Amino acid sequence: MPPITARLLALAVLPAVVLPALAACSDPGASAAGASPSASAARNGVVYNTSPEQNRIRAQKDAAAAAAVPAAISKDGKLTVATTAGSIPLSFHATDDKTPIGVEVDIAQLVADKLGLALDVQVTSWENWPLKTQSGDFEAVFSNVGINKDRVKLFDFSSYRAAYMGFEAKKTSNYNIKGADDISGLKVSVGSGTNQEKILLAWNKELEAKGKAPATLQYYSSDADTILALSSGRTDLNIAPYPSVSYRENTRNDLKVVGKVNAGWPSETLVAATTLKGNGLAPAITDALNSAIKDGSYGKVLDRWGLYEEAVPEAKTVTEANFATYQTGKTP
Template sequence: MPSHLPRRSLIRGLTAATAVAALATTLAACGGDSDAATTDSVASGEVVIGQVSNGAARPVTLKVPEVKSISAELPASIRKSGRLVIGEGALPSGFPPLAYVGSDQKTLTGSEPDLGRLVAAVLGLKPELRNFTWENLFVGIDSGKVDVALSNVTDTEERKRKYEFASYRQDNLAFEVPKKSTWNFDGTYENLAGKTVSVGSGTNQERILLEWKAKLAKEGKKLTVKYYPDRNGTYLALASGRIDAYFGPNPGIAYHITQVANTPNATRNAGEFSGAGEHLQGLIAATAKKDSGLAKPVADAVNYLIKHGQYATWLKAYHLSNEAVATSEVNPPGLPLDNS
């Protein structure tokens, strides 16, 4: 999804440009047909995390039994079908490490599809992954082609008018700096005085950064904000010292850090900030049609995974442990209507 769109999935288009280019050919194989679906064939009670993820995750096989008390909560029609149709809004270019076509050029992989597989296993259902454009993902939910979307959807009060949510990950932004840098973001805008920071134009993180810049200016302090036409330009500027940090979505930064870890231009995460701002922790949530009866069993499935360790293993595999939630909630407070 284009990164300038408001609070849909604040990572898309903000991952390393080289990674997107490398995936272009594979994603072309997926095409634009939103009805194209893949059903996993795995051993009963097993889920492979990071399969064909092309280095985005460390592959690991997890035991995940059906939990009858949770699957009993499912709507009768879904129990009868024996499958959970999981929607991803990853067309056309994907957004590693969250969702994209894997190295086998056919499997939808990434942290979001893998969580869908874990949840389906707890519910005793066969996961069926369907890939859409971002806009058509919600059309799929509305039309009943999709049971639940796990696609980096931010929980907002506006969306609650049509959908119900089960939270599963924090919605965070982060600062990326050269590995040798000694600077860390301490959570306050004052910490940025005297720094030069790159950000994507038209993004949520630009809005936050410009607010901080204005506050510092009132205090007689300077924050320089720089823009580059693509992520390659940003990372060249970071490596050459022309900027001190890049401010962007945490998952994309986590992915880029893994890609450059063994190069002269290695980087690190220098601190996170909620995508919802200073006063609310933004949340990413599984999204289903309002009153579908799916939010509670999905939340209970995620909480089972949290309690028994598979959730932590899933996040760790994708280097997203810093976005863990303590519990999955049904319809938790979301971005307010004036900021959705």
């Protein structure tokens, strides 16, 4: 595997149109079900540390980025960050069932370090982060949130990771999911109100227009039930954020990834730190992210969680004012 700095130079981050629903992109969906602590390297070579003792990669303060933090946010010396803690390796609870860990938390730590602030992580539900960010309970959200045209009306963004969804199936299956035709007649589990659900609904419309059998979408009350249904054969496929399905492929013996699609299908999107619109924090976070990209700490975090394929070479601030420009870019 080439060094991540070399890989970053080969990427271009010029995203296009994203899906509209405020709460649809990109809820982690199926997540930590079936996971277990890893004391040795998984099949992708990553040793996943799921203990509370993380020994996180840290970064030095960036004076310029720190100076850009609004006084109303920096005055208490903390950066209060929300995460949903529901999806390995994005954000999830450690083996003590209380400590939030994962790549999202690690990147938030880098940002806090660069801004000279202490990281205060607050776990919330996917449904609650928008309201609590608007109310001021959270200063930033690091939880696999995608940028879309509805969210920019309420929030500002600092992009930091590519966004993909993955299809997973039993290891004995022969599925190869590339588009609507490949899910015809299959039973597919999906999270309600998620971006991946919107992709499947759009694909079902395509199938119906062609006179083909649509997929049957199946919903479960918990992630554990979702993966149990898949592994037992009650569903044919599950669609969830690619980091999660990739993690399961590399740490279990019964599941594998059988397809990958951009989370903004039919366009492109990026994962971004989310802040209250107009409060001035997003540019400071963008500066902090770019400082971490430049000094290599960002790349080390992604490598630590096996997410080097989702690295971006540059963080960008996206607001309602520049969203139209953001939409017109070509895809990576």
